[in-house]
Amino acid sequence: MISTIRLQGEAFDATAETEGMTRGRTDIGAVVTFTGLCRADENGKPIASLTLEHYSGMAEAEIARHVEEASARWPLLGVTVIHRYGRIIPGEGIVLVVTASSHREAAFAAASFLMDYLKTRAPFWKQVQTVAGTAWVDAKTADDLAAKRWSALPSRREAAK
Amino acid sequence: MKLLYFAWVRERVGKAEEQVDPPAGVVTVGELMAWLAQRNEQYAYAFENAKVIRAAVDHRHVRSDAAIAGAGEIAFFPPMTGG
Numbered sequence: 001m002i003s004t005i006r007l008q009g010e011a012f013d014a015t016a017e018t019e020g021m022t023r024g025r026t027d028i029g030a031v032v033t034f035t036g037l038c039r040a041d042e043n044g045k046p047i048a049s050l051t052l053e054h055y056s057g058m059a060e061a062e063i064a065r066h067v068e069e070a071s072a073r074w075p076l077l078g079v080t081v082i083h084r085y086g087r088i089i090p091g092e093g094i095v096l097v098v099t100a101s102s103h104r105e106a107a108f109a110a111a112s113f114l115m116d117y118l119k120t121r122a123p124f125w126k127q128v129q130t131v132a133g134t135a136w137v138d139a140k141t142a143d144d145l146a147a148k149r150w151s152a153l154p155s156r157r158e159a160a161k
Numbered sequence: 162m163k164l165l166y167f168a169w170v171r172e173r174v175g176k177a178e179e180q181v182d183p184p185a186g187v188v189t190v191g192e193l194m195a196w197l198a199q200r201n202e203q204y205a206y207a208f209e210n211a212k213v214i215r216a217a218v219d220h221r222h223v224r225s226d227a228a229i230a231g232a233g234e235i236a237f238f239p240p241m242t243g244g
Contacts, residue, residue, distance in 0.1 A: 036244055052243065053168055055236060058220035083243060095244050115244055121222065123236075124243025125168035136169050139240030 001071045003079045005063050007054065009086040012096050021078045021100055028077050030104040032111040034097040040090035042137060047128045052085045052094070055123035059083070066117045070099070073113070074106035081114060083124065113150050120147040162229070164197075166207070167238035170214060173207035183229075190216045191225030193235065208237075215240060 002021070006012075014035050022028050038050050067079050078100035088094055095118060099110040118124075126137040165178045187196045191211065198208035208214065216223050217236045229235060 054243070055165070055167055055217070055220075055238070058217055058236065061220045062222075119244035120241060122243045123167065123217070123238060123241055125239060126242045127168070136239065137242045139242050143244075 001076050001078065003064075003067050003071070004081070005060060005067065006082045007056070007059055008082065008084060010084075012082045012084070012093055014093065014096050014098075017080050017082065017096060018098055021080060021098055025077070025100075027102065028100045029102045030107040031078075031098065031100045032104070032107040034095075034111050034115055035093050036095040036115070038088045038090050038092050038094055042128045042130075045130060047090065047130050049090070049129045050088045050094070051127045051129065051134075052088065053125045053127065054083075054085045058123050062122050063118065066114055066121065069117075070110045070113055074101065074110045076101050076106060076110055079110070079114070081118070083118065083122065085124065116143070116147040116150060119143040162232055163234045165234060165236040167236065169239055170207050170237050173203060175203050188228060188230070189225065190218070190223055190227045190229060190235065193229055194225070194237070213240065214238070 014033055018031055018033050022031060040046055063081050067081060070076060070079060076099060080098040082096040084094055097111050097114050099107045101107040120143050127134055128137060162181060163178060164181055166174045171177050183193060183196050187193050194208050194211045194214065197204045214237050216225065218227060218232045219234055
């Protein structure tokens with residue numbers, strides 16, 4: 001399984017990342033691409049931009065652990081996770097997850113699993129800039145619940161023990 | 162040991178990182194937070210609601226009952242909001 005994990009300040013190209021994963025391959029039957037975008041509002045209030053702070057070193061390690069967990073749970077042929085940091089304006093991408101497998105079920109499930117864990121376990125913090133000033137974004141209970149649903153399922157690795 | 166702070170914990174403490182040498186009685190991550198909180202008003206404000214603050218030891222999430230012995234780097238931060 002080929003995995004790519006990148007943290008970067010600059011924008012990413014989802015199409016190029018997907019093409020890079022599947023080029024020359026004939027074993028991949030399904031690719032799921034998820035792009036998280038910066039909206040122009042937070043809790044109904046307009047924002048000018050987002051700034052993402054991250055814990056360099058741990059962020060890479062934590063994402064790598066979840067990619068490893070995903071590949072233990074599903075028969076994946078490729079995973080790419082790109083997460084931006086720094087200033088991001090509405091309309092720009094924040095995070096990209098690309099998962100490839102022989103069949104769609106694994107690709108869909110792994111992309112969803114990775115996003116749920118990125119939201120709640122990857123050490124990134126969003127701050128919004130508005131006309132009123134700056135504010136840290138609060139963590140959402142719905143994101144915690146979304147991540148918890150995966151813990152009820154044993155991984156293939158654990159099931160094999 | 163090296164401590165790191167992120168997001169509003171960093172802002173409240175007033176620094177991103179520092180070296181500390183807690184007394185021998187400080188054994189767990191939770192006790193470390195309590196020890197930091199009594200240093201001055203800034204730390205007290207940062208750690209006033211210790212239950213919401215998350216911690217990592219050497220780049221791994223830990224609970225407040227985790228031991229700090231042998232830790233190279235301990236980080237404190239609010240719940241994460243990436244993705």
